[in-house]
Each structure stands twice: as C-alpha cells, then as structure tokens.
Amino acid sequence: MNCKLINLVLIALIAFSSIACATPRKPNVLLIMVDDLGYHDLGCYGHPKIKTPVLDNLAKGGIRLTSFYAGATVCTPSRMALMTGAYPSRVGWEIGVMGYKMGFHDGMSPEALTIAEIFKSEGYATAISGKWHIGDQPETRPGAQGFDSSYYSSHSNNQTRNTWRGDEIVEKKNVNRMLTEQFTTEAIRFIKETKDKPFFLYLPYTAPHFPVQPHPDWKGKSSFGKYGDVVEEVDFRIGEIFKTLKDQKVYDNTIIVFISDNGPNPHKTSGCLPYRGSKWSSLEGGTRVPGIVSWPGVIPAGQETGEIVAAIDLLPTLCTACGIDWKKKTTGTPPVDGIDSWNIMLGKKGAKGRKDLLYWHGMGDFHAIRQGDWKLFFDRQTAVTGFGTKRKTAEQAEKIKAFSEGNAPLLFNVTDDPGETVDLSEKYPQKVKQLKALADKRIKEIKTGKILPIHKPKP
Numbered sequence: 001m002n003c004k005l006i007n008l009v010l011i012a013l014i015a016f017s018s019i020a021c022a023t024p025r026k027p028n029v030l031l032i033m034v035d036d037l038g039y040h041d042l043g044c045y046g047h048p049k050i051k052t053p054v055l056d057n058l059a060k061g062g063i064r065l066t067s068f069y070a071g072a073t074v075c076t077p078s079r080m081a082l083m084t085g086a087y088p089s090r091v092g093w094e095i096g097v098m099g100y101k102m103g104f105h106d107g108m109s110p111e112a113l114t115i116a117e118i119f120k121s122e123g124y125a126t127a128i129s130g131k132w133h134i135g136d137q138p139e140t141r142p143g144a145q146g147f148d149s150s151y152y153s154s155h156s157n158n159q160t161r162n163t164w165r166g167d168e169i170v171e172k173k174n175v176n177r178m179l180t181e182q183f184t185t186e187a188i189r190f191i192k193e194t195k196d197k198p199f200f201l202y203l204p205y206t207a208p209h210f211p212v213q214p215h216p217d218w219k220g221k222s223s224f225g226k227y228g229d230v231v232e233e234v235d236f237r238i239g240e241i242f243k244t245l246k247d248q249k250v251y252d253n254t255i256i257v258f259i260s261d262n263g264p265n266p267h268k269t270s271g272c273l274p275y276r277g278s279k280w281s282s283l284e285g286g287t288r289v290p291g292i293v294s295w296p297g298v299i300p301a302g303q304e305t306g307e308i309v310a311a312i313d314l315l316p317t318l319c320t321a322c323g324i325d326w327k328k329k330t331t332g333t334p335p336v337d338g339i340d341s342w343n344i345m346l347g348k349k350g351a352k353g354r355k356d357l358l359y360w361h362g363m364g365d366f367h368a369i370r371q372g373d374w375k376l377f378f379d380r381q382t383a384v385t386g387f388g389t390k391r392k393t394a395e396q397a398e399k400i401k402a403f404s405e406g407n408a409p410l411l412f413n414v415t416d417d418p419g420e421t422v423d424l425s426e427k428y429p430q431k432v433k434q435l436k437a438l439a440d441k442r443i444k445e446i447k448t449g450k451i452l453p454i455h456k457p458k459p
Helices: 003-022 053-060 075-084 115-121 176-194 225-247 311-321 380-385 394-404 429-448
Strands: 028-034 063-065 125-131 149-153 163-165 168-171 199-204 254-260 291-294 303-305 357-360 366-371 374-377 410-413
Touching (some): 028 225, 028 311, 053 291, 075 115, 075 311, 115 125, 115 199, 149 176, 176 225, 225 254, 254 311, 357 429, 366 429, 374 380, 380 394, 410 429
Parallel strands (some): 028 254, 063 303, 125 149, 125 199
Antiparallel strands (some): 063 291, 149 163, 163 168, 254 291, 357 366, 366 374, 374 410
C-alpha cells in the first residue's frame, strides 16, 4: 500500500473517530415511583416535619410539578397507566387491584406495549427494582414486558412476602422494613454494571405503603412518627443512588423522574394538603401527587409549573427527551392517551400541558373530568365521604348536606378551591354542559377504541 493510500486511510479513520466522539450518548432514565405518598409529604411540597433534603434538592435542580396526576387512584391501574401511557381502562382494568377486587393472579395483557419494551428496542438496558403489581404469571412478569433485569415484589407489601428475581422467587419471607434498602442495593448494582451503555431503570419502591415499618437505622429518627421515618429513609436511599450515578460519571446524563402512584392511604398518617380525599378517591387528594423531573444542564433549575401533567404523559415525554419516535413505536397498540410534555420540562415559553384529564374511582367508576381550572365531579357521595370520618365543623356539615342533595354533577374550580368544597354548578350551567359533553366524548373514544382484556391465569 503506497504512502498516499495509507494517509487517506488514516484521515478517514480519524474523521470517523471524531464523528463517533462527537455523537452524544443517549440519556439514561431513572424513573422513581413511591407507594401511597401524599401530595403534602415532602419538604419541597410543604410538609413541616418530614425532612427530605435529597428530593428537595432534586426539585431545586429541575422542575417541580404542582398539577401532576398519578395514572389512577390505586396501585395496579396506576402502574398500568405509567407503563403504557394509556388510561388503564384501555388495557382492561375495571376495578380494584391485583388481590383485591381483581384476582390475585390477574394481570395486564401481554399484548400491551410498555415503556420498557420501547426503550429496550432502542438499545437501552432495562431494569426494574421494586414493586411490580401488574402480573405474576409468566406472560405478565417484568421479563415478558421489556425488562432485561428484574428484582421485585409481585404485589403490595401487605399482600406478599415473596421477592422475585426474573421468573424465580428468591426470598419467601422478606422483611418489609428492609425492602427499601434491598431495592436500592439492586438499583446500584444495575447502574454499576450498566454504566457503559444507556439504561432505563424503573424503581417503584414499596414504601411508604402500609404496613409502615421503619428500617432499624431510621426507627424514631423523624419528627413525624413511623411514617416520617419511612419517608426519610426513602429520601436517603435515593441519595445513595444519586451518589452512585455521580461516582460512575453518568449523573449529568440521566433524566430523573420522581412520582407517587396515588394519594395517601386514608387510614394512615400522611397528607395531601391543600387537597381533599385520599387513595381510592377521585377527589384531588387521591390522584394529585408530587412530580419532580431533573436533567442537569438540560432542564433549567428552579422551575415550578401548574400545567397539567399526568403519569400517562411520561411515556411520550421521556421518549421525546431520548430521541425516540413514540408515535411510530405505538402504532397498532391501544391508543396512547399521554401527550408529549417535554417542552414544559425544558421551560419553553408558552408550553402547555394536557387540555383535559379523566378520573376514575379505585372501584372502577368514572367520576370526573378536569379541564383547565375546572373539574366536573359526577359522584356526590364520594364528595361527601371525602370530608373524612372525624368530627366535622359546622361549615363542613353544611357542605355535606348540600352535596348530598340531588343527582346533578358538582362543579369545582380547583385553582381557587383546591379542597373542592364550593359547588359552582348552578352559577355556571354552561360550563357544566360543556364539560359533560367532553367527558361523554372521551369515554366514547375509549369504549369504541381498542381495549385489551385483563390476563387471567389458565385454569
């Protein structure tokens, strides 16, 4: 080979090397979801006693969403929604959760396309460490739904003590108070082993779902009882994961999302102020939860927005952030109800969230629709029970009496009246009519579209 040809080959190799080095690596995704954490239960969301410095700093470094909604008001449908970007009724959910109102072994249809399957098809290493709760049969386990690595509890921590790895139970008597640490350790292992390629890590902690049992190192440490102990441990463990990301020099290229699966348990010490209602309820407290998104150097720090963003929006939003054509990927599946909210995360001027949002009670009934500041609530009895069981004030008693009369839907302005206590339906009848028509349209779209059946175990 003559010198001229050798030089040309060297130049080509140098050019190729330069292009390869200049091509940015796809961002990693760390999707963290806690269980039954109320809107009010973090320091950055106003809790006066629970200390969450790690998550508070995450919010300071990114965007804090004040109108973020979980995928549903209870565990199983909320996770279905998060994984598919669709209202859970599109993937067969009708009532309750696996093991309560649903069969213990029922699960999401294997035909459902998950966010993990999408990211895996784009070359991402995918993993789950935490609570799955959408299927424990071979066809519905995480490995069959797009996860390369899976270490998980198949159900809630009050329903099972089994811990799985892949398709095998590796611990039959897990200790609830140790689960947060164990799921964190597994997440750290995955990050260290996968640091050289882009990854999608789903970390759905079982905490602070009941039974609320603090880790021995956190027992009695908070100023808010056992519940505060558990939440503060979660915050610390997330900090351990962030340290690992930094040590592995991938933190700055990782999109981090923190959310809760639904509102707080109505019988435990937690809160959702200034909202009313709790887990299972379609009042704001049952589904409006903390939402924090961060990507250092990309998402501007110190943002806060009241634009409506929901868990179903995370699939299209994260795909867009990672350069994935989610519309092409989801062709032929049940329609994705989520919208791309990436411009909101980027703080772009004029970026808008969802135009409307549907709400279902955990027992399966469609209950409400929100559009902008307005929410039309169809179930008066839920509006009454949402005042709780403790002694009522005279004003609350008057509201309960008013809400109990008649069958017409209630109209709330959730911006001016976040507690949903003032019915404006008589004052704004046209708004009632308009929202009812929109709700009817949305429900019809779901019922006439493709709906996957719940997967049931073979007899």
